Amino acid sequence: MNAEANIATRLRSLSIDRLEPPPRASLPRGRLRTLGVTLAGMTAALAAAAYFMPAPSANALSEALASGTVSAPAKEASPSSQGKAPTIQEPAKPLSQAIVGSGYVVAGRMITLRPEIGGRVVDLPLDVGDQFVAGQVVARLDATTDEIDLRIASSQAVAATAAARRVEVSLEQARKTLDRTKLLIERGAVATSSLDADSLAVVQLTSDLEVARQTAETARLQVDKQERTLSLHQIIAPFDGVVVSRLAGLGDTVASGTDGGGPRDGIAILLDPTSLTIDADIAQSNAARLQPGQTAVAILDAFPDRPFKMRVRTIVPAASLQKGTVTTRLEFLTPPSRVLPNMAAKVTLDAPDLQANLNK
Numbered sequence: 001m002n003a004e005a006n007i008a009t010r011l012r013s014l015s016i017d018r019l020e021p022p023p024r025a026s027l028p029r030g031r032l033r034t035l036g037v038t039l040a041g042m043t044a045a046l047a048a049a050a051y052f053m054p055a056p057s058a059n060a061l062s063e064a065l066a067s068g069t070v071s072a073p074a075k076e077a078s079p080s081s082q083g084k085a086p087t088i089q090e091p092a093k094p095l096s097q098a099i100v101g102s103g104y105v106v107a108g109r110m111i112t113l114r115p116e117i118g119g120r121v122v123d124l125p126l127d128v129g130d131q132f133v134a135g136q137v138v139a140r141l142d143a144t145t146d147e148i149d150l151r152i153a154s155s156q157a158v159a160a161t162a163a164a165r166r167v168e169v170s171l172e173q174a175r176k177t178l179d180r181t182k183l184l185i186e187r188g189a190v191a192t193s194s195l196d197a198d199s200l201a202v203v204q205l206t207s208d209l210e211v212a213r214q215t216a217e218t219a220r221l222q223v224d225k226q227e228r229t230l231s232l233h234q235i236i237a238p239f240d241g242v243v244v245s246r247l248a249g250l251g252d253t254v255a256s257g258t259d260g261g262g263p264r265d266g267i268a269i270l271l272d273p274t275s276l277t278i279d280a281d282i283a284q285s286n287a288a289r290l291q292p293g294q295t296a297v298a299i300l301d302a303f304p305d306r307p308f309k310m311r312v313r314t315i316v317p318a319a320s321l322q323k324g325t326v327t328t329r330l331e332f333l334t335p336p337s338r339v340l341p342n343m344a345a346k347v348t349l350d351a352p353d354l355q356a357n358l359n360k
Contacts, residue, residue, distance in 0.1 A: 099289055099349040101280040101328070105300070107341040108275030109239060112247070113138060114257030114266040117232045121252050126268070128246055132237045139248070139267045143233035150226035157219035164212035171205035178202050235267050244269040276336050278310065280347045281325035290315055296330055296349040300339065309333040310347060 119141030126138055178198040184190040246268045248254050254267060278298055282290060296310040309332070316327040330347060332339075 099282060099286045100346070101282040101325075101349070102344070102346050103278050103280035103327075105336075105339055105341050105343040105345060106277050106279045106329075107271055108277060109241070109272035110244065110275075110341060111238070111270055112266040113235060113237075113268050113270055115139075115141060115232065115235050115254060116256055117141070117229065118254060118256045119143070119233060121248050121250055121254060121267070124246065124248075124250060124267075126243050128243050131240075131242050132270075133240050134237055136237050137234050138237050138243075138270075139235040141233040141235070141254075143230055146226065146230045146233065150223065150230055153219065153222040153226045157216065157223050160212070160216035160219040164209065164216045167205060167209040167212045171202065171209050174198065174202045174205050237270060239270075239272050240274075241270050241272040244271045271341070273336065273339075276332060276339055276341070277313065278330045278332075278345050278347060280328050280330060280345070281320070281323060282328055282349075284319055284324050284326055287319070287326045290326065290328060290349070294349050295333075296347050298330065298345045298347045301344045301346075302340075303338075308336060308339075312349065 121139055122142050123140035124138075126132060126136075132138065178195075178201075181190065181194050181198045185192060185195055247266050248268075255265065257266070290312065292312050292314060294312040296312065298308045298310045300306070300308070310330040311333055312328050313331045314329045316329070319326050328349075
């Protein structure tokens with residue numbers, strides 16, 4: 001309706017008001033026809049312009065958009081989405097990868113048992129694979145010579161003790177004589193010179209008794225030394241464990257441990273099974289993910305169907321320049337039966353975030 005009113009108003013503004021209508025005869029009939037066609041064309045053009053032009057002007061519309069009073073029409077929500085809240089899909093977190101390494105079984109306590117003295121082996125009560133406890137005899141050496149030396153030292157100690165006892169008796173008698181001489185001098189029965197002789201005898205015997213006592217003590221210490229030497233002929237185990245290998249047989253002569261020797265010179269190789277660990281090499285790219293206390297699973301080449309539960313005991317504070325790895329030492333959480341040193345193993349360590357979940 002507004003558009004039609006605007007068209008009518010514009011048409012009225014284009015009309016020419018005449019005071020008197022022109023005489024009909026003064027206008028030729030051809031010009032009247034041309035004028036009518038012109039007015040009709042102008043009317044059609046104005047109608048088309050009003051149809052295509054919006055009611056507000058272009059300047060007014062731009063000012064309204066600049067001031068923010070005109071807002072874009074909101075899209076009508078579809079019926080299917082009206083009752084549902086918008087969902088935001090978070091990016092999937094990457095799964096933590098386990099740390100894989102390889103290494104070997106290492107014995108914390110495995111020693112080559114060597115005697116402190118040399119001698120000939122006369123007894124080997126244990127064989128390879130036998131278990132033992134701390135203090136148990138592993139081997140015995142020939143002790144004939146040392147037994148004789150012990151008897152000699154014991155005899156000398158007895159003689160030294162007897163000599164010291166004789167000096168004690170003489171000193172006691174000399175002191176009694178000195179006391180009696182002093183009493184006689186007081187009575188005037190003997191000369192004063194006798195007192196000097198008896199006093200000198202007491203001093204000399206006191207000194208002799210001190211020497212005799214030192215000699216007896218030396219002899220006693222010699223006996224103790226020979227007894228210890230004799231005890232060294234029995235080779236005992238320093239801890240609980242198992243015999244890994246026997247390095248000497250009956251009748252063999254072995255050197256003392258203080259005399260040196262090669263790695264296989266001795267009586268036997270002993271192992272503490274509870275001290276077994278695994279030293280595994282881990283790539284340096286995973287060094288930041290290693291931490292003490294991480295749990296792991298070890299698969300030994302010798303027992304592929306027996307996974308062992310492990311735990312990281314320590315991380316060696318030095319990397320290998322040649323292999324580009326970091327060494328971790330893992331301990332067994334259960335007793336590793338039939339596991340031997342130097343067995344190859346593959347370990348898989350839990351990632352730190354998985355480890356945190358296990359500890360909860």
